[in-house]
Amino acid sequence: MRMVAVLLSVLLAASAVPSWAVSLTGINIAGGEFGGLQAVYGKNYIYPDLAQMRALRDLGMTVIRMPVRWERVQPALGQPLDPAEMARIDSVIDAASAMQMSVIIDIHNYARYARQPLGSAGLPASSLRDLWARLAVRYRDNDRVIFGLMNEPVKISAPAWAAAAQDALLGIRAAGARNLVLVPGAYWSGAHSWTRKGSFPSNGEAMLGFHDPGDNFAFDFHQYFDANSSGTTATCVAPAIAEKRLAVATDWLRQTGNRGFLSEFGVSRAPECAAVLTAALQHLAANKQWLGWTIWGSSAWFGDYQFNLYPLQSPVPPQLAILKPFLAVGPAQ
Template sequence: MRRNDKRLRVLGAAVLACAASSAGAAVEWAGVNLAGAEFNGTSFWPNGDEIRYFRNAGMNVVRVPFLWERLQPALSGALDATQLAALRRIVDDARAAGISVILDPHNYARYNGNVIGSAAVPRAAFTDFWNRLATAFRDDANVMFGLMNEPNNMPTEDWLSAANAGISGIRNAGAQQWILVPGNAWTGAHSWLQNWYGTPNGTVMSGVVDPLNHYAYELHQYFDGDYSGQSSWCNAVNGAAQLAAVTQWLRERGKRGFLGEFAGGANDDCRAAVTSALGHLAGNTDVWLGWTWWAAGPQWGEYIFTLEPTNNYTVDRPQMAWLRPFFASDQIFADGFQ
């Protein structure tokens, strides 16, 4: 009986996928995180072959995580020329392939372990970082700015102040692209309205200040027992249910969302969870801009969620088949992220 129930759950998820595809519903951007440059002691920047593989597969955006400290070795100092050139190469390769890039300082609202807003890392330093980085990429139409990866273990009010400081740095640089703004508590979609981490994101994050009003909220969602993304098994097979409350919150405020991280192991329960979640996004494109799977990159090896192909970029990972029905339309960045 349990096996039959599982088949029904997977079949239901597949029906959602087919319905979304046949109706022509698609988010604007669908892609993957190309991880590596966010690891200490290494610098695995994505390469052009990876970018072209995912573009040829049908994706049109990559999120590129990196350490803040890698790009800016000293607070309020110059950006490292070598690392900036590596990031520039990715943006240029992506443009040539017809794909867009999300720049993602992957620091959890910290610099060398010190939280933004502390005496060690004043908010002005975050403004300075984003002003420098946005200045470098303000003319790149295929770039979007992911403000910070997964702030956590801080008052939500403090994170809002830091976020607004970063936004001011971007806009003062003259950059007009989309900004992705996460919430506190690892920016979990399922916990957006909860208060176990302090004042809920749903209460505080309405206070985002962008003079261009050209931002979206970045949400992350995993489907294992504690929503941490550390298990290959998915307990929350109804992925849509984890997103429904934040979808309503966004719609009530006339705002947009972007699912910056989600994933599942190669098993039926995770396929049900993922396809349910992506079906929800496809059915609510007035709210959801897009998504990026976590993750790909050659340094992962046999990581439970890897989407990195094998056999010299010729063999897909199993999860790629789940994602294909939900790939974005081919509008890419004709008008850019601006």
């Protein structure tokens, strides 16, 4: 029954990809965010390996999102980047560039540094600008490097986060970098909740004045399709509900004239999730506001994790077959 559901989803997907569909399509390769602050490279955390990257590129993927820890990249706030850590990251970027793949550097810190929340006395908002200005200088000559400002900012209001993100982007441009920048919202950056109002203004309200003098950014969204959008269970809602969640962000992007990138989403191998994944991919392909996406996730260390899409495991995850029609489809010639 599971195989029938997957095959049906693949057939439906292949007939529903528009000729102009997005070309930044790929995956999160987890591992760089693993472990605590005293973690040892190769034992507690890893970066993407060449065999995995080649397998994903052979599938047709054109971009990987690579989580990294701020504390490892910059062990002391306001100080130089760590040479050993940056050499590891450079090796991934060099290998990806040689394969014609882009790499999103994802600061996977939830707007924190060593447990200090961004905007606190221990972590002033200017620290984020300093980090990104240094990374911008390092990678400004490689347009295959994409800057993901922060993974899922939490414990910070949308207005406070918007101000910090704006300052970080201006720091990137002041450093002479024209790279694509992905700008998330606060409150986990959920697509479904982008315009939801609470005790503070929504992301949709806080980001209305966001601007880029380099005119090369996109808002960065996450969206999972279990009951509460958390991505913590293997179940899926109905395809129509999944599409409705994405449509909240799509409508806002259309109304405000902005672009979006879905840097995290995913489904398990449960049979009912095949149609949900297809519906989500069709929605992204059908709406020109979306630059692309990176599904979650792949890692040699994930084991039987419900969202593991590691391409070298056996059997091959069925979700990869559903992705195939949507991968590396460029504009019509």
